[in-house]
Amino acid sequence: MSSPSPITAPPHLLHLLSQLHQTSLEQEAAISKKGKVFSADVLGDLEDKSSASNPKDDFDRLMLDKFIALDEDKCQFTYQLINAMGATNVVEAGTSFGVSTIYLALAIARTKAATGKSGVVIATEKEKEKAAIARTYWAQCGPVVEQEIDLREGDLLETLKDGLPQVDLLLLDIWSALALPTLKTVLPRLRPGAVVxxxxxxxxxxxxxxxxxxxxxxxxxFQNMTLPFTNGFEMSVYRPELTQ
Ligand SMILES: C[S@@+](CC[C@H](N)C(=O)[O-])C[C@H]1O[C@@H](n2cnc3c(N)ncnc32)[C@H](O)[C@@H]1O
Incomplete structure (x- = not known):
């Protein structure tokens, strides 16, 4: 028996989500022998191929039309966690075509309604074309999603430097080399008890x-645990006061 989905959303939106996940999985299966894209592996393969061009540029070009969406079960878990924490301010690095962002927006819409607190999903994407397509999916979802998202276009090491609220949850779904610099950029705004x-x-x-x-x-x-989702999903709880 398949487990129930925790997501509360209109049918057209659930249908869109399942289509987007499907497309993402098909794309990843087509470009990776492992069936999933790990940025360090793909970049390493490109570096191994003799080419006069810059492998990082080749990598960016390859990823331009790829979703690389967070797996559906991880998205559902994140939605559950946001509800459990009463989180209303969430940062997502990065956004791509905005699949995980839809779950984050749906989740904070609920916690905002339940707690009366304000909040926002701060999403970030450096590729203009990807950001534009993400916005079209969010428009298809409707205001329940669209109105919850502040999409910051550009390099997240710049776009996340200023104007962050106290952050309840940070989702690092970014090329691995950028993950630590991103965490360090957001760290001063993480509240005690925040989750990465x-x-x-x-x-x-x-x-x-x-x-x-x-x-x-x-x-x-940080208190860390690797959750046993496929390929791992690290849950790190920020408790700086307990290290003093
Ligand atoms: C794994 S995908 C994100 C998938 C998304 N969370 C989802 O579930 O649909 C990572 C994205 O980060 C973007 N990215 C890479 N470097 C970035 C940077 N320096 N600033 C902002 N976005 C960046 C990439 O263009 C890519 O679309």
């Missing part, structure tokens, strides 16, 4: 070595 979720921390562990070392160093104030 990082995708693919089992299969992508090599690429995340610096991030995981930082999260697991006791003086940095």
């Amino acid at each position: 979720l990082t995708d693919n921390t089992i299969s992508g562990a090599a690429g995340y070595a610096d991030l995981l070392a930082f999260l697991r160093a006791p003086e940095n104030g």
Whole structure:
């Protein structure tokens, strides 16, 4: 028996989500032998191929039309967690075509209604074309999603530098080399008890070595657990006051 979905949303929106996940999985299966894209692996493969061009540019070009959406069960878990925490201010790095963003928006819409608190999903995407397409999906979802999102276009190390509220939850769904710099950018705005979720921390562990070392160093104030989703999903609770 399949487990029930916790998501409360109109049928057209649930249908859109399942279509977007399906397309994302098909795309990843087509470009990766492992069936999932790990940025460090794909970049490494491009670096190994003899080419006169810059592998990072090749990587960006390859990813331009790819969803690389967070797995459906991880999206559902994140939605549940936001509801459990009463989280209303969420930062997402990065956004791509905005699939996980839809779950974050639906979740904070509920916690805002339940708590009367204000809040926003701050989404970030450096590729203009991807940001534009994300906006079209959110428009299809309707105001319940669209009105909850502040999409900041550009390099997240710039777009997240200023204007962050106290952050309840940070979703790191970004190329692994950027994960630690992103965490350090948002860290001053994390509230005690905030949660940082990082995708693919089992299969992508090599690429995340610096991030995981930082999260697991006791003086940095995080309690960590690798949740047993496919390829791993790191849940890190920020409790800086307990390290003093
Ligand atoms: C794994 S995808 C995000 C998938 C998305 N969370 C979802 O579930 O649909 C990572 C995205 O981060 C974007 N990205 C990469 N470097 C970035 C940067 N420096 N600033 C902002 N976005 C960036 C990429 O263009 C890509 O679309």
